Amino acid sequence: MAINPPGKQRDHELQVFFQDVITGLSRKQKTLPCKYLYDERGSQLFEQICELQDYYVTRTEADIFAHDLLEMAGAIGADALLIEPGAGNCEKAEPLLAALESPAGYLPMDISPEILLAAKHRIQARLPDLPVHAAVGDFTTDTAWELLPSVNARRRVIFFPGSTIGNFDPDQASALLAGFVSRLSPGDGLLIGTDLDKDPVVLERAYNDSDQVTARFNKNLLHRINTELGADFNPALFAHRSFYHPLRRRVEMHLVSLTEQMVHIDGECFHFQEGETIHTENSHKYTLEGFRQLLQQAGFTPIRHWADTSNHYAIHFAEVH
Numbered sequence: 001m002a003i004n005p006p007g008k009q010r011d012h013e014l015q016v017f018f019q020d021v022i023t024g025l026s027r028k029q030k031t032l033p034c035k036y037l038y039d040e041r042g043s044q045l046f047e048q049i050c051e052l053q054d055y056y057v058t059r060t061e062a063d064i065f066a067h068d069l070l071e072m073a074g075a076i077g078a079d080a081l082l083i084e085p086g087a088g089n090c091e092k093a094e095p096l097l098a099a100l101e102s103p104a105g106y107l108p109m110d111i112s113p114e115i116l117l118a119a120k121h122r123i124q125a126r127l128p129d130l131p132v133h134a135a136v137g138d139f140t141t142d143t144a145w146e147l148l149p150s151v152n153a154r155r156r157v158i159f160f161p162g163s164t165i166g167n168f169d170p171d172q173a174s175a176l177l178a179g180f181v182s183r184l185s186p187g188d189g190l191l192i193g194t195d196l197d198k199d200p201v202v203l204e205r206a207y208n209d210s211d212q213v214t215a216r217f218n219k220n221l222l223h224r225i226n227t228e229l230g231a232d233f234n235p236a237l238f239a240h241r242s243f244y245h246p247l248r249r250r251v252e253m254h255l256v257s258l259t260e261q262m263v264h265i266d267g268e269c270f271h272f273q274e275g276e277t278i279h280t281e282n283s284h285k286y287t288l289e290g291f292r293q294l295l296q297q298a299g300f301t302p303i304r305h306w307a308d309t310s311n312h313y314a315i316h317f318a319e320v321h
């Protein structure tokens with residue numbers, strides 16, 4: 001197998017980014033894939049969002065983990081291997097791993113080797129008996145899962161917190177969960193966080209915070225396209241807009257063109273009408289029943305869930321049937 005030198009790998013990533021941008025902006029409803037919101041600056045801004053009073057999601061999930069950790073560890077049981085796709089700094093898994101009975105190991109996956117290795121060392125310092133198998137790669141590809149068959153455990157449990165599943169349309173979410181099932185065996189588990197459907201006022205405040213951090217997070221995508229792809233977006237001529245769509249049960253994030261304008265990206269030219277938008281993200285909200293149906297369809301049996309007292313957020317435990 002040929003190994004790409006770092007420069008070439010980077011070139012390839014830029015090519016894919018460029019293609020995705022051109023394809024997205026050529027559609028009738030212009031769109032950009034939300035994964036590109038998370039470059040270094042975007043990830044910093046997202047961390048700031050998580051600290052906002054208006055953004056209840058991160059805080060609420062953390063409260064549920066703090067409150068119900070022992071029950072979750074009990075549901076997972078002894079000698080389990082915890083697998084975390086898109087683990088990042090592994091901060092959410094660490095207390096859970098510490099609460100598990102004789103865990104067989106931890107297998108975090110992330111595209112960033114630096115963040116993953118730093119987290120691995122931190123966890124090994126705290127839990128020296130725990131085998132940590134760090135897998136660098138995109139969890140939607142086979143490479144990231146290559147280590148899995150070689151790790152023995154009584155059961156394997158996928159950990160997918162953060163309501164990341166909400167970024168996927170229901171069809172894609174179902175396919176992602178079915179993909180998880182295909183990596184597991186009957187009786188293996190899934191511990192997954194989902195934001196719940198709720199009062200639109202609460203939802204819209206969370207994605208239109210009074211400090212405008214979400215607006216900066218959204219517009220950072222235009223800066224990124226300018227820097228990495230040499231485009232000439234004027235971010236001042238776009239406005240952040242987020243709204244709840246009750247029929248689609250999701251918060252949509254858009255960038256609205258404030259005027260008629262042209263934008264150029266490497267010889268390609270895109271026309272914007274005044275008021276035309278680029279759709280940059282979806283954040284799907286589930287009812288408890290709706291998410292259980294999604295789990296069921298994908299091949300999981302819902303076992304139980306934990307939620308906050310306002311039912312703003314839920315963490316579900318399910319088993320492969």
Ligand code: AVJ
Nearest residue numbers: 049057162163164166167283
């Ligand atoms: C990272 C997908 C959980 O949808 O709430 C936050 C991303 N976008 N504010 C979410 C996000 C705008 C976030 N998730």
